[in-house]
Amino acid sequence: MSADDFPLIGAAAARAREAARVLRTLPTETKDAALVAMAEALLERADEVLAANAADVEAAAADGTPESVLDRLRLTPARVSGVADALRQLVALPDPVGDVVRGSTLANGLQLRQVRVPLGVVGIVYEARPNVTVDAAGLCLKSGNAALLRGSASAHRTNTALVAVLTEAAEKAGLPAGSVALLPADRASVGELLNARGLVDVVIPRGGASLIQRVVTESRVPVIETGVGNxxxxxxxxxxxxxxxxxxxxxxxxxxxxxxxxxxxxxxxxxxxxxxxxxxxxxxxxxxxxxxxxxxxxxxxxxxxxxxxxxxxxxxxxxxxxxxxxxxxxxxxxxxxxxxxxxxxxxxxxxxxxxxxxxxxxxxxxxxxxxxTDGGEFGFGAEIGISTQKLHARGPLGLPELTSTTYVVTGSGHTR
The missing domain is CATH 3.40.309.10 (Aldehyde Dehydrogenase; Chain A, domain 2)
Structure with a gap:
């Protein structure tokens, strides 16, 4: 399938795919500089983010949204400062890309290394919490991935403001256009994302049981499942x-x-x-x-x-x-x-x-x-969620969990 098969997300996914090719090769210094720039931009433009969030909260309250959900949706100056701090904390964490998971020299003299590499294009479907927008963007970028973010309709004004701030700062700091994109906040965009195999490498749901169940059962793209917390x-x-x-x-x-x-x-x-x-x-x-x-x-x-x-x-x-x-x-x-x-x-x-x-x-x-049970409390920095599955990753999804591995085999003219 091509980008033309997905009218709602295809253009963003195609740009993300091109951006991912650049991101996987960027040095840590460039990614860290972008994270610092994003954190500073959030603080400098906090007023416009908070204004957008106030409109979202007011609309949600008028719709009878429970207070527990409003609390997830609501941003305050302290919470904006907190998500900016989370980006700075990512700078202090080791870059997993290029880490050697294991290595050895085989009996025939071939040198074998298993090396961490980015996943590529990561789609994230989440509900209510606008802080996830910032955490997910920062984690994906630090680990060399492009991020397609699909937040809830209730937080769309806030997420739009946040992504505008983050992308402008990231591109000025040297990251490629399309590294982070916000998808339309409707049900159809989720359906496209879940079927965009070949454009999107993995989807991560973060939210309630119904959202997670839909992603797990409908997705043709590999899923890293986060779970509800009973x-x-x-x-x-x-x-x-x-x-x-x-x-x-x-x-x-x-x-x-x-x-x-x-x-x-x-x-x-x-x-x-x-x-x-x-x-x-x-x-x-x-x-x-x-x-x-x-x-x-x-x-x-x-x-x-x-x-x-x-x-x-x-x-x-x-x-x-x-x-x-x-x-x-x-x-x-x-x-x-x-x-x-x-x-x-x-x-x-x-x-x-x-x-x-x-x-x-x-x-x-x-x-x-x-x-x-939290990536920050565990010393991992920000997290996308807590994985409750048993394949690929379990527990807080931090930087290493947003990578896969490649085997690099080095010889000196070896043939078999």
Missing amino acids: CHVYVDASADPAMAEAIVLNSKTHRVSVCNSAETLLVHRDVAFLPRLLTALAEAGVTLHGDDAARAAHDGVLPATDEDWATEYLSLDMAVRVVDDLPGALDHISRWGSGHSEAIVADSARAIADFTAGVDAAAVLVNASTRF
């Missing part, structure tokens, strides 16, 4: 009460609209401080949905259904279940978890070992909040 905290019988309370509260209430916020609390039946723990959550404004044992421990707990165990609330709601033992917690997570982040609070080394070995997730937190 995350759990399991409090073992051996847990320290104060530690458990602090971790559970932080996991649930620190920022409810993000994928690493905890949605379900699992508590061992022998935990005597369950009433205190539930009271602390309720006093923090959390609406609790629990089984019979949880409801017996606190008067304000609503009855839970299977829908509660399956739900990524993204709000001040939390499901609570009392389990007989650690295997019971693992059984619950196996049935209802999304493979994102699972946490255990325990003092028992055996319980910790059994949990980390038995749970299947991209990240397992031991005596730590689920809120730490």
